[in-house]
Amino acid sequence: MISKKLTGYLLTIAPILMMAVWMGLWPSPDGVNPTYVEEIAAIQADDLAPYVMLLGMTSWITMLIALVFLNRSMNTGGSVASDIAGLGAIVALLAAAASAANLGVGIVSTDTDFRGSQELIAAVNDAGSYAFPVLLGATGIFTGLAIYLSKSLNIIIGIISIILGVVLVGSAVISYPELADDFYLNDVAFMLFTLTVVIMGVLTLRSKDEA
Secondary structure, three states: OOOHHHHHHHHHHHHHHHHHHHHHOOOOOOOOOOOHHHHHHHHHOOOOHHHHHHHHHHHHHHHHHHHHHHHHHHOOOOOHHHHHHHHHHHHHHHHHHHHHHHHHHHHHHOOHHHHHHHHHHHHHHHHHHHHHHHHHHHHHHHHHHHHHHHOOOOHHHHHHHHHHHHHHHHOOOOOOOEEEOOEEHHHHHHHHHHHHHHHHHHHHHHOOOOO
């Protein structure tokens, strides 16, 4: 069984590293509300993009795998909380698999030989942008429910995870209002969920059980 200490470290470090890469190193085009094609062009123009993308997405996938470990640690017994944690582990694993596929698309997009296929790559990426929030949001909902019902870690964190998960799932079908230039409610939910995962990691490290 994966130790709680390892799970806690992964939940704490991986999302922090991912956010640092996303906010500080990720190539982005100039201007407001760039299209996917413009984003792909900016990635292709940056020689470091493949390495930045690999670091950022690997950190993200590691975070999702850590959520699998967290849910599995709560999947002990025949309670409702245990069953929900089992579902959370499955959905988090699916989200990790989807992220790995997205990483492949991202690496392809950095290849300048595909300059003529920017529209196709953007279309694939756009399709993923609808599916991924559903998987990530469902992970947040199931993980939050498992934490709340099992009264493990902190029930307030469980409730926050549920709420953010609902917002993320809804972003696949609801057009949220723009809060700032190219910044929407689902972007806030994404950042807050990442922070929530970090708190889950800290609480896991501080928990007394070393199972």
